[in-house]
Amino acid sequence: MRHLLCICAFLGLLDARAAYADDAHAEMAAALAAQADLHPAPISLPNTAAAPSHAAAPSAVKRRFNPHGAAAPDHARAAAAQTQSQEQAQGASQALAHQAQATAAAAAGQTQAQAAKDRVSHPRPER
């Protein structure tokens, strides 16, 4: 009978964990749908004279991406696209600056990671 009780408790905990996962999945699904890039920029086929291999498109953060951009007006999107193309045109000269930013971001990330670990190690008391 005690075994049955243990199984019952274990199932209860499993259920709780599954509920967390479901919750995160549902929230993420809503965020993904809301933040999808619905209006692709026009393209042309790349060629060997195109941008250097490491020049990725500017990040959403650097473009000051609005997480609720799906609802943004078309002219705002057009402006963003224009900014993006201008930034892409700056090409290699920005690569070094980008690298420096990445280094700084990595350092900041480590600090944030440590802070996140601390938050988990020392959780706030529940109210």
Place this chain on the structure above:
Amino acid sequence: MRSLWVAGIVLCVAARARADEARPAASSTMGRHLLMGVRAFKDGRYEEALVELRIVARAPDAPADLAFYLGPTLYKLGRHREALATFVTSRAAPDALTDFYLGEACYQLKLYRKARAVFAGLRTRGLGPVLDEAAARYVGMIDAAYQAEPGNSTIDYYADQGLELAGGDPVVAAEYLDEARQVEALARTRYRHAEIVAALGKAWNATGHAHAVVELLAGEPSPTAEASWQLARAYAALGDRAHARPLLEAIVNARAANAAEAAALLANLRP
């Protein structure tokens, strides 16, 4: 005894209630970081989301569908190659939203044939009206760009990118080389075909896609030495001695570039 049963039921109900009412204060460390990551993503704080999701990724009980969270976060940070690698190496079941972001990552990386395949596939499988219209726009943009036959310089672009990445990042290299193969197939005349398929076979072997290598190279009419070597490796990895042995013997007998490795592989083939 009856009280034990009652206690068990109460425990179950309590656990469920705790999950429903106090999810931010999750008992699971992983679950807490996952939720914090999701909420940071939701607010557009992608760097913070990435920090949280990296912690989740290191957890022993990390969710199998981590790419669903991590891939879009990397995409939003403009880390498209990492996003692509996250998506294509995920072993989770296909998911429409994850695939939509995979298509977007491919599009940003100029892997347009792959992006087109992803978006067209999503439309076939069924999407909501908003995402379906967006997927149609992506497909339309790519089709417009490919109205003219791709030139050799476009094939060069993809092949060179793939070859450049092959040493350090075989997963993404394979994506570029596969794009090169698909673009080359659209061209009127063959261009760097043997080189592209051999390099693609090597990248796929490096990432454990032996079946794909066999499918790619077994039908090649005049494979290069490198292609034969990659095909032999793939057969050996699949345990197909009947096909691997003659290829490996030919490489050894011809004293080709990979003769020593072929001999070692031949010796290791089970009788």
